[in-house]
Amino acid sequence: MTITLVLVIAMAVLFSCGVYLLLERSLTRMLLGFLLLGNSINLLLLIMSGAAGRPPIGKTAEGITDPLPQAFALTAIVITFAVSAFLLALIHRSWKLSRADEVEVDEADAAIGRSRSADHDDDPEADFDPKSPEDADDPHDGAPQPTEEASR
Numbered sequence: 001m002t003i004t005l006v007l008v009i010a011m012a013v014l015f016s017c018g019v020y021l022l023l024e025r026s027l028t029r030m031l032l033g034f035l036l037l038g039n040s041i042n043l044l045l046l047i048m049s050g051a052a053g054r055p056p057i058g059k060t061a062e063g064i065t066d067p068l069p070q071a072f073a074l075t076a077i078v079i080t081f082a083v084s085a086f087l088l089a090l091i092h093r094s095w096k097l098s099r100a101d102e103v104e105v106d107e108a109d110a111a112i113g114r115s116r117s118a119d120h121d122d123d124p125e126a127d128f129d130p131k132s133p134e135d136a137d138d139p140h141d142g143a144p145q146p147t148e149e150a151s152r
Contacts, residue, residue, distance in 0.1 A: 007047050014040035027091045027101040034087060038080030045073040 014036050021033025049069030091101055 004047065007043060011040045011043040011047060014043065025103045027087070027094060027103065031084065031087045031091060035080070035084060038076065038084075042073045042076050042080075045069050045076065 018033045018036030018040060021029045021036065024030060046069065049066060094101055
């Protein structure tokens with residue numbers, strides 16, 4: 001196996017484990033899943049940058065590696081760190097308030113989801129009303145249009 005294939009397999013395993021952990025109800029597992037996803041994205045960026053080349057300081061310009069994917073990876077590391085710090089603050093606050101890090105099921109949201117799925121099994125656009133505010137494409141449809149004389 002080549003180095004690139006090993007990195008692709010490692011990235012795929014990190015990505016799948018990260019997605020699995022993100023789908024859990026525990027905030028701590030969500031944080032670990034987010035960290036695994038961040039690391040897999042960094043690995044993906046470095047894999048996509050291509051084979052290693054010579055450093056940019058040298059005699060000729062041939063074979064120099066593009067530094068842009070490395071800059072993207074550094075940016076992704078910073079963003080992952082910032083979001084991880086925010087998630088840690090959320091976990092700490094949740095633990096202080098309720099002594100649990102489980103995300104509870106909101107019964108009102110679950111009831112709305114059940115009622116919508118039961119109502120819309122046949123036709124998802126059955127209750128479309130273009131005059132209702134949430135279904136309107138253009139918020140200015142009901143507004144009076146200026147006449148030609150008013151614009152002169």
